[in-house]
Amino acid sequence: MNRKTVAVLPGDGIGPEVLDAALPVIEALGLPIDLEFGDIGWECWRAEGTPVPDRTWDLIDRSDAVLLGATTSKPRREALAELAPELRAGDPRYISPIIQLRQRLDLFANLRPVENYLGGGTPYRFCVVRENTEGLYAGLDWNHVPDAMWPLVAEHPNARRGGPSDATASIRLQTAHGLDRILRFAFETARGHGYERVTLADKPNVLRASSAYVLERLEAIAADFPEIPYEVLNVDAVALWMARRPERFGVLVAENMFGDILSDLGGGVMGGLGLAPSANIGESGNYFEPVHGSAPAMAGRQRANPAAAFLTIGLLLEHLGFKDAAGSIQDAVRHVTRRRDRVTYDLGGSATTTEAAAAVLDACREVPHAPTAAVVTIGDELLRGDLEDSNAGNASRMLAERGVPVRVRHTIGDDEATIADAIRPSLGRDDVIVVMGGLGPTSDDVTRSAVARALGRPLVHREEAWQGVVERLTRFGVGVHEDNRRQALFAEGAELLPNANGTAWGCRAEAQGSTLIMLPGPPRECLPMLRDVLRDGLPHLPEPPEVSTVFRRTLGIIEADAAALVDELVREYGVPVKPAYRWHYPYVDIRLGCPPEAADELAKRLDAALAEYTVTDRDRTAVQELALLLDARGLVLDLDDQLTEGAFAAELARERGTTDGSGSLSVTLSGTWAGGDRTTYTGTVTLTCTVRDAAGETTRELTVPNRGAEVTTYISQFAAWATARHLTEGTA
CATH class of the missing domain: 3.30.160 (Double Stranded RNA Binding Domain)
Incomplete structure (x- = not known):
């Protein structure tokens, strides 16, 4: 493929930070792209009296795509106040760089993909297509009603009370030219990206005449895309369903103001503007920009989320024809944001911009990650304390032996909604989710329906499981009850796991990159089934790396002091070491997991550091x-x-x-x-x-x-x- 040139315009505020952090992905993926940097934004205005210098326009003209960090805009009075007197003399006009780019390059389509990158809940993937050039933002806006418009405006009783000087007016301009190309862009986006439906968000129940014309244009364009269904919904209803059921949408297309509102709502649905990318496409050019803006108060603090910058680069790469590379970036962001181990504050983490970007880059390079698991044990009897929850501990040990340490455990009563709510946050975040208990034949055994609910799939009867139930009950002389049919219901698409020791079969299902394993509750049934799955049923997970453990039991030092001393030793040693601390009166146990070749040297260093406190290197008092x-x-x-x-x-x-x-x-x-x-x-x-x-x-x-x-x-x-x-x- 021919080399491409991308004009990189870092801009203001956090713009340079997020682009500096994310741009190494192009080199990491080995793409034939040349980056040329240019000037844009507030500092250009202050220094030169224009936010987009002529040299930047020249760079844009000779580039295949434009990557914009972020730019700052201020009102006219504030903008003029920051100019040097000699620049102010010509009474220059400050026009937002974004407005200039959209107008000069005729960027009529703003594209805002929305996807469930955080995991949990029902998967969704849709995009908002906003018309950029007309609608209520067409610039037909007056602080006093023009004389030529007054006869029309005066039909409203409120306007007649004050006259033209006491009324303002704006026009929602929509033309056949503008409507046809944005609607065609929406359908082409649906066809090219596998979206199943196009939804026009408008207000036909109020703006009856203009919306009727929009519908005419929609029907004319849709005729060229007969395989793609379309609908017209009130924009307020769309906003409601975006928040409640985002999975129902494909491509949402709207005029300028409605699209402006819905696209930011899409960022909120995703989890914040730190995850929201955007593209502006036109007939004479393009630019790609993270949605979050320049955020000048955050500049230089290394707190900005670089995920939106990575996803924006992904959109740019797809536009240039590097579809596989774009998919790799999306997969990497999805991996990092769902695991939450190296994310910025807005996603609940403590990583800096650079650290969060490094996590995405590692994922793009396919640096192996440490898998994690979640365990959900179910039963009112566990919550009451009638039974000891031994399954959770046994499952945790078995998973750890397989190299999949448990990140979180839940004990849940027999309530379908609560069980589903416990499972959803781990979908897409943990590699393995083990759900144990509640698979009996009685009405309070609701786990199978809760699992199906969490996966967003229907329950279906599986005849193979039903025959297994009948055969076992018959073999032991037990009558087959109609209620036993519940034990043959499983989430659609699940792989069955036979139970050699009971009537409750289990299953495994793949969803959002996670493997969910549903098992019965009795330990003599579920633990052998789990052992078999962990041994033979997780080929997608890497074999656990060989790890040696250095153990010391100490006396006379508190846990915090021991951890501070050992953590410093680990940092200085410079090899991958995972420390763990356990206080049990009167001891502090220290376990360091490390590569086998490093164990002897690490033990020597640990003994030197803890010489006054070490009791033993074994699990003895x-x-x-x-x-x-x-x-x-x-x-x-x-x-x-x-x-x-x-x-x-x-x-x-x-x-x-x-x-x-x-x-x-x-x-x-x-x-x-x-x-x-x-x-x-x-x-x-x-x-x-x-x-x-x-x-x-x-x-x-x-x-x-x-x-x-x-x-x-x-x-x-x-x-x-x-x-x-x-x-x-x-x-x-």
Whole structure:
């Protein structure tokens, strides 16, 4: 394909930021496109007295497409006030760069695609086509009614009360030329992009005469596209249904003002203007622009969402014939926004503009992502506490072993709408959604209808499942009840999962890039079924990378301090490491997942950083570690254990295999309270443990909160830790 030239006009405010962040996608995709940068916007006005210099028009004329960042516009008085006196002398007129581009290039069609990039809910994909050159924005607008118009306006009683000087007027101009080309553009867009319907949004119940003419032109143009159905709806009804049921629309076409309103509403339906791209197409040129505007208050703060800029570049690439590349960008944005792990504040994240753009670029380059899962367990008995929700924990472990960690878990009662609401946010966001429970034959088993509702599909009878139910019940001498037919209903298009241990078959369904697995509730039925699916039924997910775990159990350091210390170590190390922290009194456990080749070096660094706090590298308590040491060395303790009133000695005796030994060790415990005492649990207690043997003596101290009776547990574990360190480290 011949190389293309794109004029890049970064503009004002956040325009340069979002384009700088998104433009590397062209190089990442290896496209034969040359970028030439030009000047436009407010700084051009201030410096030169025009927002679109002649050199920029020359660049536009020799380019195949124009990519605009954003431009700032201000009222005439403010615009003139910012000019130097010598520029102000000629009484220049400030005309918005966008207006200039649309008028000079005759850009009659504004295209605003709207799609469910965030996932969840019913999928939708439509676009708003706005006529740019006439309608109520045609420029036929007067602050006093012109004399020539007065005879027409005077027919209105309010106008007659004041006269021409006390009335304003605007004309909604619609011509056959303007209507025909925008309607034809709408139908061509539907045909070229697979939209099923064209909807004209107008106001025929009020603007009866002009809307009747629009309908005539619509019928004439539609005759050339017989395969595409069309309709005319009141614009206010369209706005309602855009918010309530956006999936019903294909191409929405409207005159200038109605289209202006509906296109911004489309941005709101998507989740905000940070996701909204736009294209302006004409007979003499084009320009492509993120919808969000220049937002000068945000400029330089790295908070702007670059997603709209990426999607706008996608529209530009499609216009230039790079359809596959445009699809790759859309897929990448969809992936990043649905996972929400590297998104900007407007989508609930904390990423900067640059970080969010890097996530999209990684997705475009097909950098492997870490899959995630959601688990939904269902049953009123789980919410009441009648049954332990063991399925959620078991499913989480099985998914983690498959390399798909669970991002979110829900426990839901037997309510169809609530179940569907729990599933929808994970569609398109999580790779795997496991739904367990509520597949029995009774009226309160509503999971299958809730799943179908979340997927937006009807329930259909599956004869294979029904025969399986009948065969099992008959085999065990159980009567087949009509209610059992519920167990043969599944969302349309789902793949059946036979149940070897019960009558409730499951299913799996693909939707919005997610695999939904619906399973019965009894553990002996659902867990084997889930194991089979995870083993054989997820070929689209990559095999989990090999990961080593470095584990340390620490004592005497709080979780926040441990995390700060380890997080800094991980940042300095420079390899992919996933830290996890768990506090369980009195310990803080630290687990670092890392590539196997990095485990030894990471362990050395971790030991150096936590030298004063590490108890063990195994899932054992300090008392258990000490018991193993004493047994291995054949030692008995001469223990002064008044501080715990024998609790330490008793716990140690339970863990030891023998109380005999040929050597002895003297251990003395003491405590000093500050701000409290043994029965008043306030302040702190400073613990001292002195250990003596033939090799020498060591003393260790630790101050801990005197938080309650459980401080005795802390004392026992501290004493065991101090004694074990004496044995392993000596008296040096």
